[in-house]
Amino acid sequence: MALGASVYKVHLNLSDTDRHVYNDSKLTLARHPSETEERMMIRLVAYCFNASEDLTFGKGLSTDDEPDLWEVDPAGVIHQWIEVGQPSLERVKKGRSRSAAQIIYSAGRGRDQWWQANASEFAKLPNLTVWHLSELEMAELATLAAKNMTLSVCIADGSAFISSAEQSVTVTPVGELL
Structure with a gap:
């Protein structure tokens, strides 16, 4: 019998002073059986850095036709x-063929080798932004994961300060110029 996704509930208070986005929302994250809590939390961070009315989580690991997150307007664009x-x-x-812009939040072991192998090809793609996340920050971020989370996220000057009642973590993605 196949394992089902684990469901995580998030009460998120977001203050993004860089983009002037402020909201208080309740999210449901489904963690695929092969996905780590670290990767799931990176998806949540990506959501915070790109929050908008039309941004939603895709099916991610369970399908090739959807990304981890996408912003689709009511007309389907x-x-x-x-x-x-x-x-x-x-x-x-x-x-790239299906969207106006694409963002990659790269993380994990082997990231540097992946980047070296793909950077020149990625540079040929228009409207692509690549953000690298520190392994140490991602490991710290994973410690915030819980089945029911209440998180406050403040984004300022390109860094996210993420806190729960017990601890806090700072995540600062480093961008690539393509």
């Missing part, structure tokens, strides 16, 4: 296609 981890060049090209 995909404005942003957001991937987490180390997507293949083919997957990135597929996202």
Whole structure:
């Protein structure tokens, strides 16, 4: 029998002073059986950095036709296609063909080798932004994961200060110029 997704509930208070986005929302995250809590929390961070009225979580690992997150307007136009981890060049090209802009939040072991192998090809793709996340920050971020989370996220000067009642973590993505 196949394992089902684990469900995580998040009460998120977001203050993004860089983009002037402020909201208090309740989110449901489904963690695929093969997904780590660290990767799930990176998806949540990507959500915070790109929060908008039309941004939603995709099916991610369970389908090739959807990204980890995407911004789709009511008319069905995909404005942003957001991937987490180390997507293949083919997957990135597929996202580029379907959306106006694409963002990758790269993280995990082997990230530097993945970037070295793909950077020159990624540079040829218009409207692609790549953010690298520190392994140490991602490990700290994973410690915030719980089945029921209440998180406050303040984004300022490109960094996210994420806190729960017990602890806090700062995440500062480093961007690549393409």
